[in-house]
Amino acid sequence: MAIKPDKSEILSRLPSVDRILAETVLGEWKGSSFTTETVRVILDEIREKLLEGTGITHTTNEIATEASRRLNIRFAPQLRRVINATGIIIHTNLGRSPLSEKAIEAMVRAARGYSSLEYDLKRGRRGSRHTLVHEILTTISGAEDALVTNNNAAAMLLGLTALSKRKEVIVSRSQLVEIGGSFRVPDICKAGGAKLKEVGTTNRTRIADYENATSTKTGMLLRVHSSNYKVIGFTEEVSLEALVDLGDKYNIPVMDDLGSGALVDIARYSSLKDEPLVADSVKAGASVVTFSGDKLLGGPQAGLAVGKSRYIDKMRKHPLMRAVRPDKITFAALHETLRAYLVPKKLAEKLPVWRMMSVSLKEIGKRAHKVAADVTKVAEGSGLKVCIDKSDSYAGGGSLPTQMMESRSVCFSGTGKRLKTLQENLRNGIPPIICYIKDGKLHLDLRTLILEDDNEVTELLLKALKMKED
Numbered sequence: 001m002a003i004k005p006d007k008s009e010i011l012s013r014l015p016s017v018d019r020i021l022a023e024t025v026l027g028e029w030k031g032s033s034f035t036t037e038t039v040r041v042i043l044d045e046i047r048e049k050l051l052e053g054t055g056i057t058h059t060t061n062e063i064a065t066e067a068s069r070r071l072n073i074r075f076a077p078q079l080r081r082v083i084n085a086t087g088i089i090i091h092t093n094l095g096r097s098p099l100s101e102k103a104i105e106a107m108v109r110a111a112r113g114y115s116s117l118e119y120d121l122k123r124g125r126r127g128s129r130h131t132l133v134h135e136i137l138t139t140i141s142g143a144e145d146a147l148v149t150n151n152n153a154a155a156m157l158l159g160l161t162a163l164s165k166r167k168e169v170i171v172s173r174s175q176l177v178e179i180g181g182s183f184r185v186p187d188i189c190k191a192g193g194a195k196l197k198e199v200g201t202t203n204r205t206r207i208a209d210y211e212n213a214t215s216t217k218t219g220m221l222l223r224v225h226s227s228n229y230k231v232i233g234f235t236e237e238v239s240l241e242a243l244v245d246l247g248d249k250y251n252i253p254v255m256d257d258l259g260s261g262a263l264v265d266i267a268r269y270s271s272l273k274d275e276p277l278v279a280d281s282v283k284a285g286a287s288v289v290t291f292s293g294d295k296l297l298g299g300p301q302a303g304l305a306v307g308k309s310r311y312i313d314k315m316r317k318h319p320l321m322r323a324v325r326p327d328k329i330t331f332a333a334l335h336e337t338l339r340a341y342l343v344p345k346k347l348a349e350k351l352p353v354w355r356m357m358s359v360s361l362k363e364i365g366k367r368a369h370k371v372a373a374d375v376t377k378v379a380e381g382s383g384l385k386v387c388i389d390k391s392d393s394y395a396g397g398g399s400l401p402t403q404m405m406e407s408r409s410v411c412f413s414g415t416g417k418r419l420k421t422l423q424e425n426l427r428n429g430i431p432p433i434i435c436y437i438k439d440g441k442l443h444l445d446l447r448t449l450i451l452e453d454d455n456e457v458t459e460l461l462l463k464a465l466k467m468k469e470d
């Protein structure tokens with residue numbers, strides 16, 4: 001008959017918390033109260049098992065190692081680097097635009113020490129962050145005035161609030177856009193305290209529709225770029241010029257939300273075309289033009305508002321400005337990103353987004369072949385075929401949804417279950433590779449991989465291919 005262990009004898013077998021906390025294996029976790037807490041939890045678990053008669057004793061080193069392992073998992077950085085093999089360049093879920101080296105350096109500089117964020121070095125007194133990118137942004141856009149917010153949604157919210165609160169905002173029914181779930185034009189109007197006044201129909205809106213809707217209650221004419229969809233067929237839209245004429249006639253501001261917008265003609269760099277130019281909206285006379293910093297611009301998350309001083313100034317002075325102003329790190333990165341536009345010829349060398357859009361099929365193909373060749377043997381050994389396929393890549397970020405860029409992918413084919421496992425293994429890699437399955441093949445699109453080291457990609461692939469099926 002087994003003798004039930006004596007309770008005090010069991011407890012004496014457990015090492016003390018203090019001895020465990022002294023273990024060097026704890027490394028960076030030493031001295032944290034969360035380490036003490038974790039060690040206590042582990043000791044409780046061991047004690048319980050010992051009392052049940054199923055447990056074994058552990059050394060202080062083993063317990064400290066386990067505590068360290070649990071803390072590493074619990075407090076691991078959640079924002080992790082991933083490799084984007086989806087072929088979608090401005091992938092909102094994957095953090096939109098990768099930044100240029102210069103922008104990254106500027107962010108590090110701004111982060112490390114103090115900066116002239118709101119200090120006028122010439123006069124030796126308080127300055128304004130609004131001046132930081134003012135010169136470059138007005139120069140590139142051709143606008144009189146400019147300001148920056150945390151994102152484009154914030155720029156719109158500020159515009160609506162500062163210029164049209166408690167008034168009516170006239171929008172065409174063809175432009176009541178939803179951008180990815182939480183952003184909808186009717187909702188942002190409401191949030192800005194403005195009353196939405198829809199005019200026209202889904203496919204056709206005329207200037208007379210706008211004019212008939214204008215009254216003393218009108219605060220703004222709003223045009224929203226249909227960035228992520230297209231209305232085709234029997235359609236009619238009012239030009240920005242016509243809206244500006246109408247606005248001038250009744251002294252009503254016209255706000256033009258371009259979504260992504262482009263500072264240079266995209267057709268000169270890629271097979272893409274027709275992304276509206278910020279400068280065109282400025283030239284057409286829009287009171288305020290808003291666009292994103294991290295879409296085609298290729299910079300940090302930001303909202304850029306350019307236009308007439310009379311209106312931009314009202315926005316800048318509105319109390320909401322304080323709530324939507326960007327930080328020093330954003331300004332640092334944005335300024336360097338904008339500087340790239342001063343020499344448009346070299347844009348693709350400087351900004352990753354433009355590099356990915358303009359890279360030649362030949363280069364993509366060449367790199368795809370090299371990666372494929374390096375993984376073929378192992379892939380075949382695990383029952384998968386490897387080939388290079390044509391694939392479709394996109395600008396993404398809600399820009400140019402109907403325009404596909406031909407690209408090349410390293411593809412794997414095999415059973416559906418095997419492909420799913422490989423996709424999952426790649427997603428669990430360090431760093432994870434995000435790719436997609438289409439028409440019975442797993443695709444790794446090389447267009448969005450051009451920022452990566454191919455050897456790293458190959459190694460991650462080999463590792464994922466060699467992992468056992470669960």
Ligand SMILES: *Cc1c(COP(=O)(O)O)cnc(C)c1O
Nearest residue numbers: 151152153179227259260292398
């Ligand atoms: C993307 C987009 C927005 C929102 O911009 P964020 O920078 O994501 O806030 C607003 N309007 C349009 C038309 C867009 O495409």
